[in-house]
Amino acid sequence: MNGKIVGGAIVFSAVVAGVAVYYLQVYGFYEPVPASAPAAEIRLTSAVTGQPEPILAEGFEGIDADSSPLRFRGCFSTPLSLAMLSETFTVYDGATPLHGPNWFSCFDAARIGADLETGAAVAFLSEHEIRPGVDRVVAVYPDGRAFVWHQLNENAEK
Template sequence: MGKFLAALIIVCAVGAGAGIYYLNEYAYYEEVELHPGLDVALLPLDSEEPVAIAYDEFQAIDASSSPIRYRACFTTPLKRYEMAHTYTLSDQKTPRIAPRWFDCFDAEAIGAALEADTATAFLSAKNISYGVDRIVVVTDDGQGFVWHELNNCGKKAYDGTVVGESCPDLPEASQ
């Protein structure tokens, strides 16, 4: 009887682990519907409205389960050092990891490029969802990457601390 219970516990643990892995890696993700000419935008230094930039080979995934699951890859003919004079920079240096099967988005390589100063991070949009900003990174070779990141208001809202007056009003909870 003891061997049977031990085997049952192991089978349940393996099944639960496989289920959690599947849910994190595959479930909920969907390809993003493309909007040619509008999918990649950056926030100009003198404006609060994002402006579309030139890009090609765009592919993106998102999930309705979380506002920070968005990932995208693209190419651009624009030079990052020229873009830095026109668009708002971001101090974000750590991209969020994408599912393994979305192989164009390598968070470690993007982070290394940002640290090595061969890539620049830009702010695309503030509060794309409450407390979440869209970050765009462009490398020296014209590769581009996009992800969503919690801003200060989002970090405060999700950890339960008081958000303060500098943050927009929290959205009403759906009933």
């Protein structure tokens, strides 16, 4: 009888720990980024000066977490044309959007990544080294839809 109680306690503890870990990974640390927050200001790196410059962004919706610099994601739209952006700002090679929580439905990393590969969207460098080893990247579609995320850069492996 005592073995059943001990075994049941172990199983119950494992289930509680599993639920807690799942909740913390998917929901616990994320917070919405208000459109008025400094992190919501969308900037792209100028091809001429090499410095980030603000661009027009409307309808920003974003999330972030202090637990990792890679958890930042956002969705917005811009009235700027893709042709003008391509001539003015630095294109980002090797952009790979990271998957976010399923409940943040405006950001579909698989779709964005596929569209970047086919050329349906273009990635731009927002800010190099926004945090050590991390770049902020923006992908823009011809219709003005745009997405922003953080990804590791070449300095992250050093």
